[in-house]
Amino acid sequence: MTTIPGEVRIAGPGQLTGVPTHSRAVRGGHRIRLNAGFAAMSLVTLVVAFLVLFPLVMLVFGSFWTARPGFPGTLTLDNYLQAYTDPDTYQVLLTTVVLIGAKTLVAVTFASTLAWIVTRTDTPFRGTLEILLTVPFFIPGLLEAIGWIMLLSPNTGTLNVFLKSLLGLQAAPLNVYSLGGMIWVMSLGSTSFIFLLLVNALRNMDASLEESARASGAGAVRTALTVTLPLIAPVIFGAGMLSFIRAMDSFEVPVLLGLPAKVMVFSNRIYAAIQYDYPVNYGLATALGVSFFALMGGLILVQNRVLRGKHFFVVTGKGYRPRIVRLGGFRYVTLGICLLYFVIGTGLPLSQVVLGSFLRVFGLPRWDLLTWGNYLAILSDAALWRGLVNTLLVCGSAALVTVLLCTAIAYITTRTTFVGREALDVISWLPWAIPGIVAGVGMLWAYITLPVRLYGTLALVMIVLLTTGLPLGVRLMSGVMVQLGMELEESSRVHGAGWLYTFRHILAPLLKPALAGAFLLLFVNFSRAVSTTILFVGPGTELLAVSLFSYSQAGKYEIVSALAIVLMLINVAGLVVARRLGAFGEAARF
Amino acid sequence: MVSAVTVSAVVKEFGKGNGRAVDNISFQVDQGELLVLLGPSGCGKTTTLRMIAGLEEPDQGEIWLGDRQVSSAARNLFMPTEKRNVGMVFQSYAIWPHMTVFDNVAYPLRVRRVKRDEVLDRVRRTLELVGLQGLERRSATELSGGQQQRVALARAMVFEPRLLLLDEPLSNLDARLRVHMRTELKHLQQQTGITTVFVTHDQAESMALADRIIVMNKGTIAQVGNPVEIYERPSSRFVSEFVGSINVLQAQVTDVTLLEDAAVLVTLRRGSHQIRCLIHAAAYPSLGEQILVSIRPEKLRLHAVPITDHRLNVWAGRIATAAYYGDHREYEVEVSDHLLRVTTPTEVVAERGDQVTVACDPGEVLIMAAAAGQP
Numbered sequence: 001m002t003t004i005p006g007e008v009r010i011a012g013p014g015q016l017t018g019v020p021t022h023s024r025a026v027r028g029g030h031r032i033r034l035n036a037g038f039a040a041m042s043l044v045t046l047v048v049a050f051l052v053l054f055p056l057v058m059l060v061f062g063s064f065w066t067a068r069p070g071f072p073g074t075l076t077l078d079n080y081l082q083a084y085t086d087p088d089t090y091q092v093l094l095t096t097v098v099l100i101g102a103k104t105l106v107a108v109t110f111a112s113t114l115a116w117i118v119t120r121t122d123t124p125f126r127g128t129l130e131i132l133l134t135v136p137f138f139i140p141g142l143l144e145a146i147g148w149i150m151l152l153s154p155n156t157g158t159l160n161v162f163l164k165s166l167l168g169l170q171a172a173p174l175n176v177y178s179l180g181g182m183i184w185v186m187s188l189g190s191t192s193f194i195f196l197l198l199v200n201a202l203r204n205m206d207a208s209l210e211e212s213a214r215a216s217g218a219g220a221v222r223t224a225l226t227v228t229l230p231l232i233a234p235v236i237f238g239a240g241m242l243s244f245i246r247a248m249d250s251f252e253v254p255v256l257l258g259l260p261a262k263v264m265v266f267s268n269r270i271y272a273a274i275q276y277d278y279p280v281n282y283g284l285a286t287a288l289g290v291s292f293f294a295l296m297g298g299l300i301l302v303q304n305r306v307l308r309g310k311h312f313f314v315v316t317g318k319g320y321r322p323r324i325v326r327l328g329g330f331r332y333v334t335l336g337i338c339l340l341y342f343v344i345g346t347g348l349p350l351s352q353v354v355l356g357s358f359l360r361v362f363g364l365p366r367w368d369l370l371t372w373g374n375y376l377a378i379l380s381d382a383a384l385w386r387g388l389v390n391t392l393l394v395c396g397s398a399a400l401v402t403v404l405l406c407t408a409i410a411y412i413t414t415r416t417t418f419v420g421r422e423a424l425d426v427i428s429w430l431p432w433a434i435p436g437i438v439a440g441v442g443m444l445w446a447y448i449t450l451p452v453r454l455y456g457t458l459a460l461v462m463i464v465l466l467t468t469g470l471p472l473g474v475r476l477m478s479g480v481m482v483q484l485g486m487e488l489e490e491s492s493r494v495h496g497a498g499w500l501y502t503f504r505h506i507l508a509p510l511l512k513p514a515l516a517g518a519f520l521l522l523f524v525n526f527s528r529a530v531s532t533t534i535l536f537v538g539p540g541t542e543l544l545a546v547s548l549f550s551y552s553q554a555g556k557y558e559i560v561s562a563l564a565i566v567l568m569l570i571n572v573a574g575l576v577v578a579r580r581l582g583a584f585g586e587a588a589r590f
Numbered sequence: 591m592v593s594a595v596t597v598s599a600v601v602k603e604f605g606k607g608n609g610r611a612v613d614n615i616s617f618q619v620d621q622g623e624l625l626v627l628l629g630p631s632g633c634g635k636t637t638t639l640r641m642i643a644g645l646e647e648p649d650q651g652e653i654w655l656g657d658r659q660v661s662s663a664a665r666n667l668f669m670p671t672e673k674r675n676v677g678m679v680f681q682s683y684a685i686w687p688h689m690t691v692f693d694n695v696a697y698p699l700r701v702r703r704v705k706r707d708e709v710l711d712r713v714r715r716t717l718e719l720v721g722l723q724g725l726e727r728r729s730a731t732e733l734s735g736g737q738q739q740r741v742a743l744a745r746a747m748v749f750e751p752r753l754l755l756l757d758e759p760l761s762n763l764d765a766r767l768r769v770h771m772r773t774e775l776k777h778l779q780q781q782t783g784i785t786t787v788f789v790t791h792d793q794a795e796s797m798a799l800a801d802r803i804i805v806m807n808k809g810t811i812a813q814v815g816n817p818v819e820i821y822e823r824p825s826s827r828f829v830s831e832f833v834g835s836i837n838v839l840q841a842q843v844t845d846v847t848l849l850e851d852a853a854v855l856v857t858l859r860r861g862s863h864q865i866r867c868l869i870h871a872a873a874y875p876s877l878g879e880q881i882l883v884s885i886r887p888e889k890l891r892l893h894a895v896p897i898t899d900h901r902l903n904v905w906a907g908r909i910a911t912a913a914y915y916g917d918h919r920e921y922e923v924e925v926s927d928h929l930l931r932v933t934t935p936t937e938v939v940a941e942r943g944d945q946v947t948v949a950c951d952p953g954e955v956l957i958m959a960a961a962a963g964q965p
Binding site: 485487488490491492493494495496497498501505506509510 | 643644645670671672674675676677678680681682684686687688697698701702742745746749755
């Protein structure tokens with residue numbers, strides 16, 4: 001819940017009240033006036049509650065039902081019994097923890113080293129390096145996974161082929177279809193995210209804190225150990241925890257790399273239960289899904305508890321010049337480290353995909369095999385073409401609706417004393433704790449039971465995206481609203497303007513850049529989504545990201561790489577504009 | 591004549607168990623008056639102002655603007671802020687950054703659907719009034735703090751509201767500009783005659799501006815009066831200490847003797863020390879009473895040699911600290927076990943350790959009953 005330090009000014013009853021009426025109830029010290037404002041806020045709350053809670057309830061209900069919801073059946077505990085008497089389930093839990101724990105450790109190590117080099121040393125070209133190291137943030141995770149498959153698949157992976165011929169080996173030295181491969185690919189994915197958080201924190205840290213340690217007689221090392229590290233530790237810890245929790249939701253890598261090698265974690269096990277088990281094992285999927293949700297929700301609560309009151313984003317950001325450590329000749333080593341990381345982590349997989357998209361046959365590049373054919377194939381394939389159009393259409397409209405709804409939610413939770421505002425805040429945040437594939441199952445069941453035929457329509461895909469976009473949208477918009485002084489609005493009201501007039505002439509114009517930024521970020525996130533939407537695509541409702549995902553499962557790398565490039569271009573365009581609009585800082589929190 | 595504002599038995603609580611931000615206060619503001627609500631942060635002054643503006647709803651009590659009741663908890667009446675026709679300047683100025691100076695000032699007129707020509711004319715006149723002519727096309731964000739303050743003021747006055755509310759409008763300005771704007775504000779208010787309620791925690795500001803001051807403390811009214819009354823005759827230790835600097839000494843009355851020329855000689859005991867003190871006969875204390883003896887530092891005089899004037903309070907002491915401030919000097923003088931602060935003209939020079947005599951007129955000694963339970 002948002003609180004503003006200092007004098008309590010954010011909220012007072014009657015901010016949204018229109019004409020005084022005589023119906024009043026007193027509850028919890030606040031008066032409720034039944035008028036247009038109250039009705040509108042109740043409506044928003046009901047809509048959000050429906051979007052989030054209906055699928056969640058159906059999911060939980062389904063996990064205690066012998067058949068799919070809406071089909072005749074009885075209440076049962078069998079699903080949970082089946083899940084928890086099966087030793088495989090515990091293996092899945094263990095693998096999940098090992099995979100995510102290991103990748104978080106690797107990512108944190110990479111990220112903190114790189115962030116320190118870029119912000120606190122005199123390494124040459126560190127400005128350019130910083131930009132290079134944030135590049136992965138713009139690339140869909142799916143593309144990176146595909147890049148690594150093309151590099152390291154045991155039979156055809158270019159790097160493997162190259163190493164085999166170089167070292168005269170019989171078998172491929174590296175195999176991306178393994179736990180190690182998954183850890184590697186996933187840690188590269190989250191390094192840039194943690195890197196961004198740490199760079200912000202290290203840069204915004206008040207240099208005088210370190211300078212006073214130096215002035216008190218501490219050397220560089222002692223200062224680093226006694227001042228810098230303790231100050232930055234909560235940020236590293238927080239970023240690591242955030243990354244850990246988010247990774248539980250990761251879907252593409254576990255399915256693409258884990259399934260072929262039978263390395264099962266929660267997300268690909270649930271997916272397999274729905275897509276590959278015969279008969280389709282919805283019982284297991286939901287029982288695991290609910291457990292997964294409980295685990296993730298619990299972890300988030302722990303995270304909030306641990307980080308409460310801690311300065312996640314260390315001390316002010318008043319543009320202090322951070323202390324720079326002079327490395328002498330060693331600075332070329334740090335330059336080398338950064339370049340090496342960029343070349344291996346981003347350059348290799350990216351160039352592999354780019355190259356692959358222009359090759360007639362996937363494999364080592366040869367001039368005579370270069371072609372535009374893959375791109376032409378996409379354009380001439382009706383389903384892929386529809387996927388592209390649908391992606392732009394559905395993700396665009398979903399992002400628009402999400403931004404508008406989230407603006408309303410953020411307004412209610414940060415600027416009014418509406419009785420349901422805390423509940424609204426919690427509910428709109430809930431999808432954050434629901435892993436995408438689990439949410440997908442919940443929504444599938446929920447909307448199938450409705451008398452309106454939604455399944456198989458783009459409208460349903462839009463609703464799905466809208467629901468999953470709520471947490472990001474609300475955080476983005478409430479972050480902006482909190483910064484926007486209440487007095488700007490109050491001043492308009494005092495000087496004679498009603499709520500609507502104030503919204504149109506004051507709030508809306510001031511929010512415009514933030515709204516545009518949030519729209520683009522949501523659009524990019526939606527265009528990448530696979531786990532939530534995969535259960536809802538079919539003939540006519542194809543989406544680019546899901547097609548890309550399916551083609552990579554089928555191993556059609558020529559098409560896949562060209563598709564991936566198209567998706568990446570859409571993403572990069574969106575994110576570059578969003579960054580221009582200043583929406584990037586907020587995005588880094590996700 | 592009906593008061594411009596009447597606040598009657600108003601109570602405001604922020605959430606249960608947080609105590610009362612405003613605890614049953616009542617006062618009136620006369621037509622054309624400049625009333626200052628003065629108090630430390632958290633005393634409820636801003637909340638009171640916001641309730642008059644309609645930005646907060648009182649939990650109890652009633653508020654009238656003129657003869658129109660705008661808020662009554664008992665009748666469940668609450669007139670929304672936009673219907674109250676008051677102008678307000680916020681602490682942060684709340685200048686809308688997406689509008690020009692002109693648009694900011696024209697806003698209240700446009701909301702009221704005033705005709706274009708008249709908007710143009712009135713905005714121009716108001717900007718002239720606050721000294722911002724020629725800056726109409728500037729973006730509000732390009733202005734300095736002082737200029738933003740003037741824009742906020744112009745916006746609050748352009749529609750000739752019945753009441754002007756100012757919430758610490760000068761607190762974000764640097765010291766020099768603050769004094770300048772203070773004078774200008776007073777001048778503007780006298781020129782337009784607009785009824786004004788001004789909230790501040792700065793006592794110097796309140797003295798310079800106010801026709802009348804209401805000193806607030808912990809949600810209640812501590813004292814009401816004009817600046818002279820508040821400074822010269824504070825009704826409590828809180829007011830005397832909050833408004834200006836003062837020496838306060840608590841002691842027990844052990845003897846009272848009535849002298850000629852309307853003075854009383856009291857003998858006080860403080861620990862093992864006996865203090866003789868002449869005070870005005872009007873403040874005749876009773877024997878055994880615990881009293882506070884308070885004297886403003888500038889009412890004390892320093893003498894290098896012992897003086898013998900029976901009509902004055904005369905105490906012997908030693909200079910503990912001496913400081914020079916350009917336009918005056920400040921000393922701390924040890925008198926028995928007590929440190930007295932003394933402010934003098936620059937001509938009065940003494941050094942640390944000097945033996946001196948502190949003197950003051952009996953009429954300048956303030957006597958207040960010590961609050962029960964205080965040491």
